[in-house]
Amino acid sequence: MIEYELKARVDDLDPIRAALQARGAARDGDRDEHDVYYNHPGRDFAETDEALRVRYADGEVVMTYKGAKMTGTRLKAREELNLAVEDGRVLETVLVRLGFRVTAVVRKRRELWTFDGASIALDRVESLGTFAEVEILGEPGDTSVEERVGDLAESLGITGEPITSSYLELVLGQRES
Template sequence: MLEVEVKYAVPSLDEVRARLIALGGEMCGSGHERDVYYNAPHRDFGETDEALRVRYTEGSCSVTYKGPKIRLKGTKAREEFNLQVDSGTTVEEILGRVGFVATAEVNKDREFFGIRGATVTLDAVEKLGTFIEIEVLAEEDGENAADLVNILAKELGVEGPPLHTSYLEMILSKQ
């Protein structure tokens, strides 16, 4: 699965939320996410541009691997694999036992909206600020997904250059 997304820092989530609803966006959920990122013992994910995370949400937990970023029509695309797990603490214990090291934690409150096959997420990220992410999951045709992401960004009136850095990279740059 290819995740095609664009992210912008925004001064107010209220304004973006109002525009999103006016365009027909429907709220799909909200909640807090705590992401614990790991680095591998055999290669540095910071150098290879990969990510391995354990995500805790209200009532569930998942493990995600993300491949290196690809630039696609001004968006960021990555191969992504997700796995639901029964116990994040057990997964973290296993990762530690085989040499993986926890490198950072990202905490965020999120609101999810669906619109035209895309997911728009409004994020308040601890220590970083407020952001909007527009994402489309594509099996193969990343270019059509990138077109939709860029059209929605324009219609939502988000301004400035898109951010191609992850929340993890932003947190690590502050440390």
């Protein structure tokens, strides 16, 4: 499956939260996420547009591989593979011993919602600011999913230019400036 995502920087989460409540969206909770990103020892994920992340949230650990972003879409669309992990510290030790190195750490407070087959995240990202994301899983090249994501974001008041950069890319870009 492909994750189709629209992310935008927002000044105020309250109007989006109110729109979600008015539509009867389900609030799935709030959580702190601590994401550790790794780079491959033999190829630079920045060049191949891939990502390997270990996420700690609510006592759970998930390793995620993200494939290169798909072209020909105004949204961020990419393959995403998730694996629940029992012990993140052991996983991180294995990755380091295999030659992977930590690229960056991203911390955020995330408010999770679901509505009409979509996941909506209202994020406060350390050192970056406030964002809203709408994502729907679909098949590669499914333009109807892209439309649904855009329409839902607009109806919730998530306007402005979609950001196709990941939080990792935004954090790394901040380091360079």
